[in-house]
Amino acid sequence: MSNKKTDKNVPLGTDVSLIAEREEIKSRKFKYSTVAAIFSVVFIIAVIAANILIGYLTDRFVFEIDLTREKLFEISGVTLDVIADLDEPVTITVLSEETSFRNGSTLLGNVYEIFQRYVALGEGKITLRFLNPLANVGETDRYKQMLGTDLSANDIIIESAKRVKRLTPDAMYTRASQNLNGAETTYSGSSDYYVGLRAEQRISSAILFVTSDEVAKAAWVYGHDENYSVAEFDTLLNYANFDVVTLRLLQDTIPDDVTMLIISAPSADFNKDEIAKIDEFLARGGDMIVAMGPQVLNHPNLDALFAEWGVIYSTEIIYDAEQCVSIPHNVVPNVALFQPITANLPRQYAMMPAGRPIVLTSTQASQIGLQTLMSSSATSYAKSYEDAMSDFTQNPQDKSGPFNMMILAERMTTDKANVPVRSDILFTNAGFVTQSALSENAFLNRTYLGAAISYMADYTDGLVIPDKDFQSSVLTILGWQSRTVLIVLVLILPLAIIALGVIIWLRRRHL
Numbered sequence: 424m425s426n427k428k429t430d431k432n433v434p435l436g437t438d439v440s441l442i443a444e445r446e447e448i449k450s451r452k453f454k455y456s457t458v459a460a461i462f463s464v465v466f467i468i469a470v471i472a473a474n475i476l477i478g479y480l481t482d483r484f485v486f487e488i489d490l491t492r493e494k495l496f497e498i499s500g501v502t503l504d505v506i507a508d509l510d511e512p513v514t515i516t517v518l519s520e521e522t523s524f525r526n527g528s529t530l531l532g533n534v535y536e537i538f539q540r541y542v543a544l545g546e547g548k549i550t551l552r553f554l555n556p557l558a559n560v561g562e563t564d565r566y567k568q569m570l571g572t573d574l575s576a577n578d579i580i581i582e583s584a585k586r587v588k589r590l591t592p593d594a595m596y597t598r599a600s601q602n603l604n605g606a607e608t609t610y611s612g613s614s615d616y617y618v619g620l621r622a623e624q625r626i627s628s629a630i631l632f633v634t635s636d637e638v639a640k641a642a643w644v645y646g647h648d649e650n651y652s653v654a655e656f657d658t659l660l661n662y663a664n665f666d667v668v669t670l671r672l673l674q675d676t677i678p679d680d681v682t683m684l685i686i687s688a689p690s691a692d693f694n695k696d697e698i699a700k701i702d703e704f705l706a707r708g709g710d711m712i713v714a715m716g717p718q719v720l721n722h723p724n725l726d727a728l729f730a731e732w733g734v735i736y737s738t739e740i741i742y743d744a745e746q747c748v749s750i751p752h753n754v755v756p757n758v759a760l761f762q763p764i765t766a767n768l769p770r771q772y773a774m775m776p777a778g779r780p781i782v783l784t785s786t787q788a789s790q791i792g793l794q795t796l797m798s799s800s801a802t803s804y805a806k807s808y809e810d811a812m813s814d815f816t817q818n819p820q821d822k823s824g825p826f827n828m829m830i831l832a833e834r835m836t837t838d839k840a841n842v843p844v845r846s847d848i849l850f851t852n853a854g855f856v857t858q859s860a861l862s863e864n865a866f867l868n869r870t871y872l873g874a875a876i877s878y879m880a881d882y883t884d885g886l887v888i889p890d891k892d893f894q895s896s897v898l899t900i901l902g903w904q905s906r907t908v909l910i911v912l913v914l915i916l917p918l919a920i921i922a923l924g925v926i927i928w929l930r931r932r933h934l
Contacts, residue, residue, distance in 0.1 A: 640680050
């Protein structure tokens with residue numbers, strides 16, 4: 424007789440151990456499924472929490488990666504400093520519906536993307552809002568009164584408690600057109616197509632303008648048959664947060680809020696009263712940019728003023744067949760290292776067409792210091808204006824370089840209260856500051872002049888941010904480089920190929 428106890432629910436003949444094993448498997452499955460369910464819930468909660476956290480962080484910081492080849496949306500360190508130094512709120516108002524501005528075109532979409540970065544980096548100090556001008560006529564009219572101008576759809580208004588500034592979408596870009604020869608000319612203004620993005624420069628300068636405690640003025644001096652081409656120069660002055668005005672020294676005094684004078688290629692001389700006004704302006708700490716033209720004219724009063732600051736413009740024109748662009752009088756000067764101006768400049772060539780040598784006279788007062796900023800190379804030579812019109816080549820009677828092409832004169836004095844007063848004069852040539860020279864992205868002229876303006880004025884709110892080009896920059900080849908390329912491609916390389924072919928033929932004909 425068997426002594427085994429059997430479960431009445433277990434059919435006879437069933438192996439009890441097998442049943443126990445099945446029960447254990449069920450228990451494990453339940454345990455694993457419970458753990459899996461718990462992990463799934465935890466994972467879903469973690470994903471939700473991560474999304475909430477990322478959403479919060481992206482509202483405060485920029486986590487997008489700029490994968491564009493030209494880094495169109497990359498914010499420079501200059502702008503990061505501007506935003507970090509903000510001590511009051513700034514509002515950016517776009518006269519458009521947000522969706523239509525963002526999705527209306529690539530050009531507007533690029534600006535929208537940059538606005539998002541400013542808002543994120545501003546951490547609450549910069550507010551972006553979109554305003555339908557048709558649905559908000561009263562507020563649009565208020566902006567018109569503040570700005571004293573009409574407004575258009577998609578206009579951008581940047582304001583603080585101090586002042587307001589208007590930008591247009593078109594001003595966020597550089598454009599180019601083609602001349603009759605097919606050559607591309609780059610400039611800011613109305614033309615055929617866009618070649619670069621300058622939104623960061625415009626926006627950051629506008630933010631500084633509306634938050635600055637005071638705004639200085641720069642004045643173009645007229646009344647001497649000056650030859651001005653000032654659009655891009657004015658843009659640089661605006662970047663440095665100057666209001667730009669004009670003065671006729673024969674009739675006008677120099678207002679106290681004018682801190683910079685600009686004299687460019689005068690044909691007639693200044694009279695003694697005008698020189699006295701300039702002397703008084705410089706004595707109170709004013710700054711001046713002088714850009715003389717290539718023609719040698721009779722300027723005895725101006726020459727005397729320049730000599731007091733230790734310089735005089737020579738009567739020749741500088742040529743350099745080795746270090747030039749296309750033709751010898753388009754001289755590429757050597758740019759001296761001068762940390763306050765050159766510290767953050769890109770590695771590009773400057774160009775100074777038809778420049779006159781600037782001679783140091785040693786006639787300046789002891790408190791005036793002179794710094795050579797640009798000079799021609801040792802291969803340069805100087806020809807008289809008359810000889811230069813008929814012959815570019817160097818002749819035995821021509822003076823040999825190097826020559827000074829840009830000089831910074833600084834005078835340090837004190838006023839009646841013993842407060843230090845610094846006055847600067849930048850002496851350069853008119854070719855350096857022409858519209859075409861300042862507009863060409865391939866050259867250093869615009870960036871250098873902008874940095875010099877900011878340094879001279881001691882106006883820490885001034886800044887210069889290079890444009891973001893949509894296409895690769897133009898390769899600038901100097902005279903000696905073009906000849907080297909010509910020799911290598913036209914002579915050396917073909918001869919090397921012919922020689923190699925002859926060697927191979929001689930070796931194979933005996934096989």
